[in-house]
Amino acid sequence: MRIPATMFAIVTTGNGGYDKLEAQQVPTPVPAAGEVLIRVGAAGVNNTEINTRLGWYSKTVTSSTDDTAASTSDDxxxxxxxxxxxxxxxIQGTDCCGTVVQGPPELLDKRVIVRACMRPDGFDTYDNIWMASDFDGAFAQYVKVPLTEVFAVNCDWTDAELATIPCAYGTAETMLERAKVSAGDRVLVTGASGGVGSAAVQLAKRRGAQVVGVASGAKADLVAGIGADQVCDRGSDLIGLLGENAVDVVIDNVGGEGFGQMLQLLRRGGRYASSGAIAGPIVALDLRDMYLKDITLFGSTAWDAPVFPNLIRYIEAGEIRPLLAKTFDLADIAQAQDAFLQKAHFGNFVLIPPA
Structure with missing residues (x-):
């Protein structure tokens, strides 16, 4: 097929508000040796793109993602x-589903998803780079990526459904791997109605765990519908509801004021894994809750080697399902991110670039 010299893309020009998201015609990327060019079919919306635009990962930011978004600064x-x-x-866009249009013959015209978290120095070190954070991503008609990070998928899902997978499910599966979740574990998942949380519920159930989800009461039935055995309202007293020493594992990307009770909920020898802190990164930790109970804390950013091959296998075997909340045209990215921050949805939003 003919590859155009330029393409439509949303270019993030700096830290700040929605005005930093500019629709532009930019040169179509040209793959080098060891890279492929993908025509983007769909690209997911995640906290990470919003946080990167806002500069939320800076040590100068101590508030929740909602508070940071409400007081955007051009600093x-x-x-x-x-x-x-x-x-x-x-060009942001961590989640990508598309079709290979330039690359090795065995991949040409194949539908693929991209492993956005890349370990260029191998899996023996946690050093990593991310598509859409360290180099241009999928909020465009085309994206180029290393051949090693492209995974063909054989399933009947739509492009938009496949675009819900990489970031949310890769992050969730990594936390479950690190925490060694297995059959018989009782697992508490905070933010269970969000992208990572809902993925964690499904993936933990797939491993045979008993899952307790924490979500707003309005979404309790939805969380139960994807496999949670029990759903607790996020504003409730979890210690009062569940009791201390009630769970084996906590999977948490919320943080904030509720962090302290997470360790109280864990049994002796329990495991806590975190991939984010949407309610706030600065938390109160009573070290006695950690060391007297022999609790292990796992930070989770770099995806481990088995994670993406596992996800492809789960999809093709029908062991997980996509949670597509809504699609938007790529040009409507500001509207999509604003709706995302309202947290009224269940599952994932996806952007569709022009054909």
Missing amino acids: QKADGGWNAATPFPL
């Missing part, structure tokens, strides 16, 4: 990205 933050400064201008 450019030298440590506002995953790996120090974000290389603005940048």
